[in-house]
Amino acid sequence: MQVLRQRKGLDPTVVFTRSEVPDREPIEIQAVDYRVLTGACAAVNLEDFYFHDFRHTWASWHVQSGTPLLVLKELGGRKKIETVSKYGHLAPDRLSHRAHAATFSSQQEAQKEKPPARAVLIA
Template structure:
């Protein structure tokens, strides 16, 4: 039921009223360029509501339509909510702090953020390299094992 009066494309934000959110708290949603592009394509399709199907406002995504779309493209074992996990993981992998992610996702605790931000260790490689060459550690390779000794 997102309405056009809840979207400000000039400022790049949308908002969800408290009575529309799961947490019962109002949420301001900053819009990236992709989101703004989607909304711009919806302009003029309905005078009041942003997302409609056959002229009627859409409250939630249809489970039947979701399953049909997944089947059409050959995707199995994928839930609608998996998109939230993916979104959170992509943010962290691209440098979004957990504090920023918590605010973007509307979570009230770090514990909830961590449930969504499942990551491989690959994204930590850049962080590990930050202290390269600082002589904080000395390495010694012996019998195929790497021994790290701190001074």
């Protein structure tokens, strides 16, 4: 956060640039290379962070926000669902709304014994 605060106001359109020369236009980073990433990580004391970690973070946030795994597969350009299935544990509620969708015979018999629910309207 400190690095972002330091950069606030330097340029209204980009956060990280390759050039910070005062009288020159900043060069937007189109392709981050290893040198830029390691420099940025060193600036914030972040160790063991790699390019692919961005992809993992992106996918994790998608799943936690409710993106279905099949959609995530397409968004990420993956060919196999197995590649993104490892993120399924991040959305534990993804099946809860379907858990009671099927009714088994013993449940049907128990439901027959219950009187039907009645709605009461209060005016």
